Amino acid sequence: MTVAQTLAQFAVNAEVRDARMRSFVTLSLFDWATVGIAGTDEPVARAARSMALETAASNQGATLFGGGRASAAAAALANGTTSHALDYDDTHFGHIGHPSVAVIPAALASAETAKAGPEQFLDAVAVGLETACRIGAWLGRSHYEAGFHQTGTSGAFGATAAAARIYGLDAETMAEALCLTATRAAGLKSQFGTMGKPLNAGFAAEVGVTSALLARLGTHSAPDAIEGVQGFGPTHAGSAETAALDGLGTDWVFPRISYKFHACCHGLHAMLEAARELRAGGLVPSDIEHIAIGTHPRWLAVCNKAEPTTGLQAKFSYRLTAAMMLSGVDTAALDVYSDATCAQGDLCTLRDRVAMQPDDTLSDSEAWVKVIAGGETLEAHHDIRSDADPAGIAPRLRAKAATLLGRKAAEDLWAVIALLGSGEGTPSELAQRIGCERD
């Protein structure tokens, strides 16, 4: 079997009965909608939405974050871009990227235009997310290191699987859709730090919808277009990690997903979680004499602004964000990363008590924090890859949503997702929700 056939068999036939997978799909739907609604006014989101509205002069089609409708393809592009605009969406370390922002917009836009029911929608999201993670791992780190942005490339395959499942394609046609995506999947890491990064997610979502539509309309492409001679993998520095496709449909790798609970560089998150634990234990900022932070050495070149002065610099500062967390600042909020926060006296005092310690015994998802307070030494360690209990994650995602959207909008969104998850709601109700004005 070709890679496309293997993935297609899975994406068409998989029954998503795994409770853990279903939980994480629901959580990711909620988080995706949260960060998308919160990102609606970002400049790149406005541009992508304007294009969608300009190019579709009708009131049919699929709903856009912020309201309005466009064709499924144009909506997927706009909504994918919007949901990645804040870079606050979920991350999968096996995929090496952000699966939800490519897959979910393709699934939702297709579901809305095809009037899919809740089960069909949830299954499509599940197989799309899983496909993105599997092909991301199949392409491997070599693909990423060569300069490709898996959010865009693997994302396009996942988006294709999701849209094709919504459209009810059979396995042969699903494979055609995936092979068409092989000649289109794209996205470069050299766009990081620009609007090109969120747009890579949007483009991937759009490719998924149109490849699925074209395959449904009877197009044919090269059957070994993913792994064959000069196929997508070989031409894009793919590792062809065949083990990455093992257990498809029985084991689900997507639930190893990580959510962002802090609106700053991902390199800071393990430290912030450890510091959060110490604060939850009753630590009082005024008692703190010294703080030591251990982190994987590579992060020190990424997010170790010692004395940040701007909001943007604050997002890349171990010392300041540690002080913020230990002082009870809500690091999930977007607006706490400000010039004013950088200049705040008590935070600067605490910040200056932090000493960084590179620790190469840690993986890049781990950190430890040691605090000396009132003569005592308190210590916590955290690995963000181990945040794997859906029951523990749900309240934190709801708190994040409340911070970003306001409590009422967050709880309304949670209710819509819960209804959808129980098979009573519809994808259109979710679409309607993302199209609402913000509170």
Place this chain on the structure above:
Amino acid sequence: MTVAQTLAQFAVNAEVRDARMRSFVTLSLFDWATVGIAGTDEPVARAARSMALETAASNQGATLFGGGRASAAAAALANGTTSHALDYDDTHFGHIGHPSVAVIPAALASAETAKAGPEQFLDAVAVGLETACRIGAWLGRSHYEAGFHQTGTSGAFGATAAAARIYGLDAETMAEALCLTATRAAGLKSQFGTMGKPLNAGFAAEVGVTSALLARLGTHSAPDAIEGVQGFGPTHAGSAETAALDGLGTDWVFPRISYKFHACCHGLHAMLEAARELRAGGLVPSDIEHIAIGTHPRWLAVCNKAEPTTGLQAKFSYRLTAAMMLSGVDTAALDVYSDATCAQGDLCTLRDRVAMQPDDTLSDSEAWVKVIAGGETLEAHHDIRSDADPAGIAPRLRAKAATLLGRKAAEDLWAVIALLGSGEGTPSELAQRIGCERD
């Protein structure tokens, strides 16, 4: 200056006064429309058009080959695909691909929706075609050999320049559009022989339109996204042939374009032109005793079916197509490549008098034909790269159009293009023409 800035300066500011360039732009417009109209009923063209019609529920927008309208982006995708469906469009050996099928649909769809005038449209087509050829040469043969299909990749950059020129972007915004295309341009040669090949042209056209629209709406991307570290060139086996950008705006490389006058494999065309010359000299098939054909050795592995039995095999047969040409069969017609032609007695007799001779002193665009007839030896040589006289090409393109579309439709189309070329017609009139039903 970055590559994007260099191209943007050119694409925004170039005044297309070069008479030769203007002639070839007009010829390519005519040939593009011809092969697109002729390709409208191909299965891949039907699929792409159906998708465009499905996704745009309005009567506004841009016209599709075969009729109907869609958004500029969807129309560019459908029309790019349709015009490459027959693989009968123009070829540029420096670009290493087919420039018109990506650039012209993007320009026309943008021009129609933006209501651009004839000069603006012609200039946009000119800078788009030139940009595609320049970036194709900049990427170089290494890019092609690695598996990338310049029709799709370079085509996307050319389509971007054309659409952005239509939208009146300034040089800075044009550069933004080109850098956004750098994270999206795609297309694999491993799709050759499938519908993925014409779709690569359509996808490139679509990318051009949407990158230009997004840049106009204020998106920003990495300024050195074409040549920078892990930019498009470095991640896609580009050679970075800087000389390929020399003389931009003063020298025009597009006029080295080649047109296809025979509906068969390009490897046969030099031989067919040489044989055509002998026939034009009065050679009578029944006098022919022996035919020798000299060609570059690599073509013998591509298109040397000695005794074809199907129409498709006929398109890859030196011996049979030589017999067809010398017998006066119209090799520009699609339907002469048939099983019946393969079985026709007189053609098979003549075919069996052909001996192939690999000749490594020839380039791959050259061939010679030697015929012994009535005791005399007649000889002709042809290089398809030297077909560079617009005055000589025009009647042949009109004859090709008459073969494909019928004489009246061909002459009507010619009149529309001539009016447009003189600055009196409009892009909308051309669009209307491509949307007509065929005679």
